[in-house]
Amino acid sequence: MTFDLRPWQLADFPAYQALITAPAIATAIGIDAKSTVSQQQAFENDLYQTYQAAILIDGVPQGSIVAYQRANELGEPLVNEADIAYFLSPAFWGHGIMTDVITAFIAQLPPHFTLWADVLADNIGSLRVLEKVGFTNHGTYIDLFGRQIIQFHLYR
Template sequence: MAADMAADMAAPAVMLREVADSDLPVIFRHMSDPESNQVAAFTSKDPTDRAAFDAHWARIRASDAVIRTVLADGDIAGHAAVYGPPQEREVTYFIDRAYWGRGVATGALRALLELVPERPLFARAAADNTGSLRVLEKCGFTVTGHDRGFANARGTEIDELVLALTG
């Protein structure tokens, strides 16, 4: 029985691929999860607004952003992206709660960083989002500053950390 539990918790194989139209309903479901949004903090104004989600994704898919679907053992586990103007490009990722704590975000970010070798890259995370901060630090990002911003998911201004990957 202990071996079965260990197998269930083993780190899944993580891959990135181009975003397909058929991924969007799954990604929308991930990004609509209230608990995930509470942790992420900096979310859309209304994560349950499908029309706004579709419009946002149409814009980012038409931009120069590098955006990928994250697969864990072949299942859609989230998405990861690099976006923004040169010298200010940021990474972002959103992983389904079912995959938290299993190395999926770290694997996805490492794969994204291999795909996008330009540096520097930046990231931001709620100061209390220890899981995301741990992923960023494992991937070589270091804290370079502090900020405050309005977190839609929490309805208030919160502390945020700014991180950079320079090498």
């Protein structure tokens, strides 16, 4: 199965909204699937990131990948450090698409970039994807929702 990456556009909000209200995605990204305001804020947060893309399958947005600028304790941006986040429609899970998507997305980033990714400990598929593309386990923590999170990093 093939995919394309292209920047999210304002007109894509209905497609984005349909994806993030899927229970499996809403739970994983910690969004209130019933709050349109929360959904709009998540979309705009992704839309205005320097490095972001809709994952298109057969020309239809079926997922998202974004790199959020990291900051230090004072809120100052850390040069060449980002948190990577992604999701894919459950209909396409288990087909190897995310491994290829992350590889292609990372290739578009500037050199000497450090990426971080936080994954729910029970999300075996996402854990494997990150390991396949070269991320290493940095440790675990409990998030605000009481869920165990495994943090990964990749220096490139």
